[in-house]
Every structure is written in C-alpha cells, then in structure tokens.
Amino acid sequence: MNEHTGPSVRKLAGATIFALVLAAVVLVVAVLPAEYGIDPLGTGRMLGLSKLAEESGKAPLDLKALAEAKPTPIGNKQLATPLVLTDWNRSHPTRYKVDSRKFELEPGGKLEFKYQMRKGANLVYSWESTGKVKYEFHGEPNAGPNGTYQSYAIDNDAGVERGNGSFTAPFSGIHGWYFENAGSSHVTVQLLSAGFYTNGEEFLKTGHNVVELKEVK
Numbered sequence: 001m002n003e004h005t006g007p008s009v010r011k012l013a014g015a016t017i018f019a020l021v022l023a024a025v026v027l028v029v030a031v032l033p034a035e036y037g038i039d040p041l042g043t044g045r046m047l048g049l050s051k052l053a054e055e056s057g058k059a060p061l062d063l064k065a066l067a068e069a070k071p072t073p074i075g076n077k078q079l080a081t082p083l084v085l086t087d088w089n090r091s092h093p094t095r096y097k098v099d100s101r102k103f104e105l106e107p108g109g110k111l112e113f114k115y116q117m118r119k120g121a122n123l124v125y126s127w128e129s130t131g132k133v134k135y136e137f138h139g140e141p142n143a144g145p146n147g148t149y150q151s152y153a154i155d156n157d158a159g160v161e162r163g164n165g166s167f168t169a170p171f172s173g174i175h176g177w178y179f180e181n182a183g184s185s186h187v188t189v190q191l192l193s194a195g196f197y198t199n200g201e202e203f204l205k206t207g208h209n210v211v212e213l214k215e216v217k
Contacts, residue, residue, distance in 0.1 A: 090120055092196045095215040099200065103189040105133065105181035111204050114140070114176025115197035117169040123195030124166045127177070131187035132159035137167075139175035159183070167195075174201050 103111055115123065137153040150170065153163070159182055169175055181187050200211035 097213045098194045110180045114174035119172045121196040125193040126164045127191040128162040129189045134180040136178045141173040
C-alpha cells in the first residue's frame with residue numbers, strides 16, 4: 001500500500017494561487033493607497049491609508065503621464081564650467097627633461113648633484129643605492145648670501161638605500177642631493193629623474209662640473 005508523505009500537486013497549486021490572490025489584494029487595498037495615493041477601490045480612504053501618502057509628500061502617480069513621458073534630450077542639459085585652478089596646472093616654455101646617472105662612492109666618499117630649476121618648476125625622482133648612504137635633499141638660491149641653503153629631507157644617522165618623491169622648487173636655484181658613503185664597502189647610487197630643470201651641477205672633491213641635459217624627444 002502506498003502512503004503519501006507530502007501534499008498533492010493539486011493542493012500545492014491551490015496554495016500558490018491563493019498566495020498570489022492575497023498579495024494582489026494587499027497591494028490594491030493597502031500598498032497603493034498608503035505609498036502612492038492610488039485608491040481604485042476606495043478602501044484606502046475608508047481605512048485612512050491615503051493620508052499616509054499625503055503626509056509623506058508623495059503625490060498620486062499619474063500613470064498615463066508616465067506612460068506618455070519622453071526622455072529629456074541630452075542637448076537640453078548644460079555643463080557648468082568649473083573654476084580654473086591655475087596653481088595646479090603650471091605652463092612651462094620648454095619641454096621637460098629626463099636624466100639618468102650613476103655615482104660611485106668608495107668608503108667615506110662624498111658628492112653632491114643638483115638641478116638648476118626656476119621657482120615653481122617641478123621634479124619627480126627616484127634614487128637607489130647598493131648600500132646604505134647618508135643623504136640630504138636641499139636647495140641653494142641663485143640670489144643670496146654665499147652658503148645659504150634650504151633642507152627638504154635628510155638622513156644623517158644610519159643611512160638609507162633609496163628615495164622616491166616629487167618636488168616643486170620654492171625658489172630659483174640648484175636643488176638636489178648630498179650623498180655620503182659612511183660604510184666600509186663601495187656603493188653605487190643610481191638617480192632617475194624627470195622635470196623642468198635646465199642643467200645639472202656636480203660637486204666633487206676635484207671640482208664643480210656643469211652637466212648639460214637634453215629635452216625629452
């Protein structure tokens with residue numbers, strides 16, 4: 001003898017239809033009057049649900065108007081022109097330059113390399129050493145008492161192996177790095193940069209050299 005352990009297909013279908021009809025009734029009787037002010041049967045007014053839509057500030061939907069509405073042409077929209085932030089976009093009379101060079105430093109070796117830059121000119125840079133070096137990133141103005149300088153970053157303690165950054169010259173002059181190998185082994189420092197500088201200047205024990213740099217092609 002077979003025993004049925006679950007509801008029949010007919011009962012499931014009947015329950016589904018009943019649930020759909022009940023949901024439709026709730027929608028028409030309660031949801032539409034309360035949320036959108038639509039009251040086709042007048043039950044929302046009788047139950048006071050229509051007032052909820054009025055209090056919430058929702059006007060009754062005009063279904064016909066919505067159906068006939070056309071999208072607004074893009075041409076009717078106007079874009080407002082934002083204020084021009086000149087401090088964030090500076091023009092230069094020449095193309096920017098790129099530079100790549102290596103410095104060899106024996107134990108105790110020192111050198112300085114700087115770029116000649118006008119006030120407001122920009123520079124991006126990365127340098128890396130095969131060993132820790134002490135360094136100072138600083139600038140010297142073209143006009144001013146001899147020995148005047150401004151420090152931007154420094155590590156005069158344990159030393160570091162690399163540095164990356166961007167820089168805007170606060171005054172016209174030479175801006176760059178002092179490197180010192182305080183270790184007991186030879187190190188190589190490689191410097192990569194790009195910016196609106198005119199030339200490089202190298203300061204060694206043997207003297208001062210001006211390095212010509214070319215514009216990027």
